Amino acid sequence: MEKFQAGMVLGAVGDALGYRKGRWEFCTSGRQIQEELETLGGLGALKLDPDNWPLSDGALMHMTTTEALVTDYWCLEDLYRELVRVYVESMVSLQGRPPDPGTVEGCVHLKPNNFLLAWHTPFNEKxxxxxxxTKAMCVGMRYWQPQRLDNLVEVSIETGRMTHNHPTGFLGSLTTALFASYALQGKPVVSWGRDLMKVIPKAEEFCRKTIRHMAEYQEKWFYFEAKWQFYLEERGIEEEGQNKPLFPDRYDAEETDKLYKRWSSEGRAGRRGHDAPMIAYDALLASGSDWNELCRRAMFHGGESGATGLIAGCLYGLLYGLSQVPAGLHQDLDRRQRLEDLGAELHRAASAEKIIEK
Structure with missing residues (x-):
């Protein structure tokens, strides 16, 4: 249970650090962010509180998704209807936090009062x-056991395409859910990217089976796979047995920003569904259990640092727990108690024997 709670809490810590009330999330220079951090006394001196370090819309949507996953649903359609309801409601409750435009556009098409088609949204080029x-790690926590892979694939895709009905978007939710399940299974981090590539055909099969926008999906599908294949080759870990990732000798803030931009699709690192999980994964791969190094790579760069921080922090918590993270970063964190409670409730739900079928 402690790992589940640590995952929820440290995801929010990573989000709050990378977001910094919008100041760091919209800063394009990792060096500038890291220099500002030093003027604050460094990472160990920070005390995160709700006023100065609030959670962004990303962390709140992850909590909202978790709220639905811990309800006592009898079938997956009931879960989807609950997700539609809480997503539409959440658009009102994100006061003062500018939500992701893709999420807003997706939620416009959700139909909480349509029993049969509540979550069937149109294909969205944007x-x-x-x-x-950023909202799907909890799906991987709910369905973390290897025998629940089919549930994980389906729920992460449906959850993703409710708001981001585009393969680059919803394959991102599959990725973070899958990585969360691998963390809880104790799989070596170096194998996660390779194993993702083996699961993507399952996702394609599910989308074909549900016959939703397959013609529009297909031309976009290749982009996600090609980006991840390129990344795995660049790190030298695309084949079984290749377990020593290759990193550049010089990897300071400026080099990191350049590399992350190269992985991105529009020069804004972490902006899309393929590269936000990729940056978080790369940071975990390089950092091991070193929390400070993880933050430097995933939370303090010149891109969507709130998004990459949320994913990386959650996965770190599932792998290593809270013990190596300075207490000041999490003891007075925005919504700390609810995050812990949701972690405990997710653990209980994931441990229940009942297998949810369609």
């Missing part, structure tokens, strides 16, 4: 953003 990826 739905490739990170918002689907």
């Amino acid at each position: 739905g490739s953003g990170f918002g689907a990826a």
Whole structure:
């Protein structure tokens, strides 16, 4: 249970650090962010509180998704209807936090009063953003056991395409859910990217089976896979047995920003569903259990640092727990108690024997 709670809490910590009330999330220079951090006394001196370090819309949507996953649903359609309801309601409750435009556009098409078609949204050319990826780690926590992979694939895709009905968007939610399940299974981090590539055909099969927008999906599908294949080759870990990732000798803030931009699709690192999980994964791969190094790579760069921080922080918590993270970063965190409670409730729900079928 502690790992589940740590995942929820540290995801929010990573989000609050990367977001910094919008100041760091919209800063394009990792060096500038890291220099500002030093003037604040460094990471260990920070005390995160709700007024100065609030959670962004990304962390709130992850909590909202978790709220639905811990309800006592009898079938997946009931879960989807509950998700539609809480997503539409959440658009009102994100006061003062500018939500991801893709999420807003997706929620406009959700139909909480239509029993049969509540979550069937149209294909969205602009739905490739990170918002689907940042809310799906809890899906992987709910269905973390290997025998629940089919549930994980289906729920992460449906959850993703409710708001981001574009393969680059909803394959991002599949990725973060899958990585959360791998963390809880204890799989070596170096194998996660390779294993993702083996699961993507399952996602394609599910989309064909549900016959939703397959013609529009197909031409976009290749982009996500090609980006991840390129990344795995660049790190030298695309084949089984290749377990020593290759990193550049010089990897300071400026080099990191350049590399992350190269992985992106529009020069804004972490903006899309393929590269937000990729940056978080790369940071975990390089940092191991070193929390400070993880933050430097995933939370303090010149891109969508709130999004990459949320994913990386959650996965770190699932792997290593809270013990190596300075207490000042989480003891007075925005919504700390609810995050812990949701972690405990997710653990209980994931441990229940009942297998949910369609």
